[in-house]
Amino acid sequence: MSSTEELKKEAGIHAAKFIKNGMKVGLGTGSTVKYTILELSRRIKEENLEIKCVPTSIATEKLSLENGIELYELSSLNGLDVVIDGADEFDQDMSLIKGGGGALVREKIIAQAAKKVIIVADESKKVQFLGKFPLPVEVIKFSWKETRRKISKLLQLDESKIIRRNIKDSNVAMITDNGNYILDLHLEQIKNPKKLENSLLNLAGILDCGIFFDIADVVVLSTKKGIEIVNNKRA
Numbered sequence: 001m002s003s004t005e006e007l008k009k010e011a012g013i014h015a016a017k018f019i020k021n022g023m024k025v026g027l028g029t030g031s032t033v034k035y036t037i038l039e040l041s042r043r044i045k046e047e048n049l050e051i052k053c054v055p056t057s058i059a060t061e062k063l064s065l066e067n068g069i070e071l072y073e074l075s076s077l078n079g080l081d082v083v084i085d086g087a088d089e090f091d092q093d094m095s096l097i098k099g100g101g102g103a104l105v106r107e108k109i110i111a112q113a114a115k116k117v118i119i120v121a122d123e124s125k126k127v128q129f130l131g132k133f134p135l136p137v138e139v140i141k142f143s144w145k146e147t148r149r150k151i152s153k154l155l156q157l158d159e160s161k162i163i164r165r166n167i168k169d170s171n172v173a174m175i176t177d178n179g180n181y182i183l184d185l186h187l188e189q190i191k192n193p194k195k196l197e198n199s200l201l202n203l204a205g206i207l208d209c210g211i212f213f214d215i216a217d218v219v220v221l222s223t224k225k226g227i228e229i230v231n232n233k234r235a
């Protein structure tokens with residue numbers, strides 16, 4: 001296992017300690033939170049942990065079911081106690097970029113449904129300014145080219161570069177779990193995440209974007225020196 005993978009594993013497993021009997025839990029998407037899901041599966045089997053879980057993506061649904069975790073519809077639970085999810089970047093204010101796995105819409109819905117949002121990350125995700133990681137934006141298929149034109153004009157981007165391709169076949173666009181496209185915006189530096197999020201969400205045809213502003217409560221950060229728990233200053 002590479003050292004980055006080790007760090008992901010440590011963060012993922014450590015975060016599972018926040019989960020107690022009886023909790024309603026959102027399960028995030030990605031290669032870090034995968035370890036949280038596996039650890040919760042172990043605790044369900046070995047410690048009789050009783051929790052009700054909601055997945056943030058079809059990939060997480062599959063992984064959870066394969067590992068014996070019973071899943072619920074978000075609408076059946078009347079809110080969640082906690083969600084554990086990954087991030088592509090987080091800054092010192094704990095603003096995030098998410099959606100590297102294309103699950104940003106369900107991830108944001110579930111984060112807003114949860115009383116506490118815990119992010120699992122290795123130290124490579126910590127940045128001074130968001131934006132080196134291309135910002136994912138989920139757009140409705142019907143109008144995607146018009147939406148791309150509008151975004152390109154708003155942010156002065158090259159239109160040809162921003163549609164996300166299917167990993168297995170780069171000739172076709174990636175389709176999200178909601179049946180939409182993802183545009184990845186190469187911005188380099190986002191000075192005002194909230195302002196950018198508002199401008200993007202003003203455009204019809206954008207379902208949501210990967211800026212998660214003032215949503216995270218805790219980051220379980222895995223570093224070469226060990227686990228660091230970073231709390232949101234407002235928490």
Ligand code: 5RP
Nearest residue numbers: 030031032086099100101103
């Ligand atoms: C998926 C996400 C992921 O949480 C994010 O991409 C981080 O993934 P990983 O832990 O694999 O680096 O937002 O949409």
